[in-house]
Amino acid sequence: MLLIPCPYCGDRAQTEFTYRGDATVERPVAEDSAEKWYDYVYTRDNPRGEHTEWWHHTSGCRRWFKIRRNTWTHEILGSESAISDQLKG
Amino acid sequence: MLKIFSNRQYSGLSLARNALSRHKKWPRAWRDPEPKNSYDVVIIGAGGHGLATAYYLAEMHGIRNIAVLEKGWLGGGNTGRNTTIVRSNYLLDGNAKFYEHSLKLWESLSQQLNYNVMFSQRGVLNLAHSDSEMESFSIRGNAMRFNGIDAELLMPDQVRRSVPYLDCSQNTRYPIFGGLLQKRGGTARHDAVAWGFARCADAHGVDIIQNCEVTGIKTSGNKVTAVETSRGEIRTGKIGLAVAGNSGRLAAMAGLRLPIESHVLQAIVTEPLKPIIHTVVTSGASHVYINQTDKGEVLFGGDLDLYNSYAQRGNLPRIEYVVQSVLTLFPCLSRVRMMRTWGGVMDMSMDGSPIIGKTPIDGLYLNSGWCYGGFKATPGSGWCFAHTIAHDQPHMLNEPFSLERFSSGALLDEKGSGAFPNSH
Numbered sequence: 001m002l003l004i005p006c007p008y009c010g011d012r013a014q015t016e017f018t019y020r021g022d023a024t025v026e027r028p029v030a031e032d033s034a035e036k037w038y039d040y041v042y043t044r045d046n047p048r049g050e051h052t053e054w055w056h057h058t059s060g061c062r063r064w065f066k067i068r069r070n071t072w073t074h075e076i077l078g079s080e081s082a083i084s085d086q087l088k089g
Numbered sequence: 090m091l092k093i094f095s096n097r098q099y100s101g102l103s104l105a106r107n108a109l110s111r112h113k114k115w116p117r118a119w120r121d122p123e124p125k126n127s128y129d130v131v132i133i134g135a136g137g138h139g140l141a142t143a144y145y146l147a148e149m150h151g152i153r154n155i156a157v158l159e160k161g162w163l164g165g166g167n168t169g170r171n172t173t174i175v176r177s178n179y180l181l182d183g184n185a186k187f188y189e190h191s192l193k194l195w196e197s198l199s200q201q202l203n204y205n206v207m208f209s210q211r212g213v214l215n216l217a218h219s220d221s222e223m224e225s226f227s228i229r230g231n232a233m234r235f236n237g238i239d240a241e242l243l244m245p246d247q248v249r250r251s252v253p254y255l256d257c258s259q260n261t262r263y264p265i266f267g268g269l270l271q272k273r274g275g276t277a278r279h280d281a282v283a284w285g286f287a288r289c290a291d292a293h294g295v296d297i298i299q300n301c302e303v304t305g306i307k308t309s310g311n312k313v314t315a316v317e318t319s320r321g322e323i324r325t326g327k328i329g330l331a332v333a334g335n336s337g338r339l340a341a342m343a344g345l346r347l348p349i350e351s352h353v354l355q356a357i358v359t360e361p362l363k364p365i366i367h368t369v370v371t372s373g374a375s376h377v378y379i380n381q382t383d384k385g386e387v388l389f390g391g392d393l394d395l396y397n398s399y400a401q402r403g404n405l406p407r408i409e410y411v412v413q414s415v416l417t418l419f420p421c422l423s424r425v426r427m428m429r430t431w432g433g434v435m436d437m438s439m440d441g442s443p444i445i446g447k448t449p450i451d452g453l454y455l456n457s458g459w460c461y462g463g464f465k466a467t468p469g470s471g472w473c474f475a476h477t478i479a480h481d482q483p484h485m486l487n488e489p490f491s492l493e494r495f496s497s498g499a500l501l502d503e504k505g506s507g508a509f510p511n512s513h
Contacts, residue, residue: 001405002396014406022397042348042495042496043348044349045337045341046337046350046397048335071397071400
């Protein structure tokens with residue numbers, strides 16, 4: 001069982017969460033090139049090691065947040081609320 | 090072809106002859122060569138797909154100066170970790186024709202390789218749990234028959250008769266409305282497939298080099314020139330990647346970014362039982378697939394753990410869910426003990442179909458994106474990949490599996506679920 005560090009609720013069992021995937025991909029604007037959209041929709045760095053990813057506390061506070069996790073060892077390296085990106089501007 | 094009377098040909102005669110020497114004089118099944126400085130073709134990954142590719146390159150295309158490089162031991166990745174199911178029950182033309190070609194190769198593989206891969210056409214039964222699922226099964230079954238593939242739509246009483254221990258009552262979470270049966274589907278002995286291809290490739294002069302990890306891919310201009318390995322540099326003009334699970338990492342060595350994520354998928358076996366499940370049984374309601382091995386173990390698997398992972402082990406919540414799904418279908422197994430669980434790393438492509446073809450780099454070929462279902466494709470994948478490498482262009486059968494389909498929009502999205510890396 002992974003313990004997922006929800007920034008609001010603290011460490012909770014993975015079964016309370018939904019995983020969404022790579023949090024480093026950024027949605028292009030509509031006018032961007034087809035190549036940019038292709039990369040956004042399909043391609044991924046897919047690292048073996050540190051990975052920044054979206055999780056959703058579906059059965060808890062329902063917040064979206066990012067965690068950094070090692071995809072080889074499953075070690076969790078930190079978490080950050082989704083809203084902090086916007087606060088940072 | 091191996092000579093019938095040579096000590097290398099397996100037969101009743103060779104068994105009897107070796108019995109006289111108390112089985113102490115069997116020759117090695119394949120050599121353990123040192124890597125040479127250069128090869129015409131280097132295949133990375135000595136799993137079923139890589140070994141099959143080397144075998145078909147030698148057997149059908151006359152290319153024999155080949156190395157198959159393996160970071161661990163041959164067949165030690167996903168070839169040794171799957172649930173051994175073979176089928177070709179696909180809806181879309183591209184998938185149906187490719188997997189049917191593979192299934193036909195399975196049907197004569199033991200004879201072709203002189204190695205018993207224990208291919209058992211015990212049937213693959215998909216269960217339907219609603220009227221709409223029966224409708225979609227009848228569409229898929231008809232599409233299969235149009236493509237020359239056998240398919241039978243079963244009514245609930247036919248399902249009950251063919252799988253007697255299945256809970257066919259109405260008093261269950263997912264009542265059974267019928268099923269789609271492919272009788273020619275079944276299972277094969279996974280290790281034997283790798284060993285059979287390895288032995289035949291080796292007999293053709295292919296060097297299978299184990300414990301040799303690729304650490305870099307060298308290019309000059311836009312063309313591959315060599316691979317760097319833990320056992321030195323090997324020059325070559327053609328590199329075939331058959332490293333599903335790690336395709337992203339290897340492709341990144343050549344500067345490519347793939348439409349693939351790596352995820353862990355688990356499987357489970359129970360203690361051995363007397364024969365009770367005679368076909369492969371699958372259910373999409375909770376996503377589970379079950380068969381009983383020739384040793385009597387009930388072997389099953391379900392969904393991915395659903396987070397990116399390169400760990401060849403998963404987590405208990407998924408196992409609990411999959412076991413619950415099996416018990417919903419087969420309550421009679423509730424007191425059977427689990428013997429082992431394990432995980433393998435899947436290349437999850439963004440449309441659920443594999444990628445077999447050329448890349449933007451000359452001389453670099455890609456065989457990847459097998460999602461849940463690489464094992465059944467082993468001979469067909471090797472066959473098509475060998476053709477692609479030998480002719481520097483895909484065969485008609487693997488043209489639909491190009492890497493460009495993601496940018497051109499010609500996806501092979503069997504589920505129609507859009508770009509998300511958790512499909513078949």
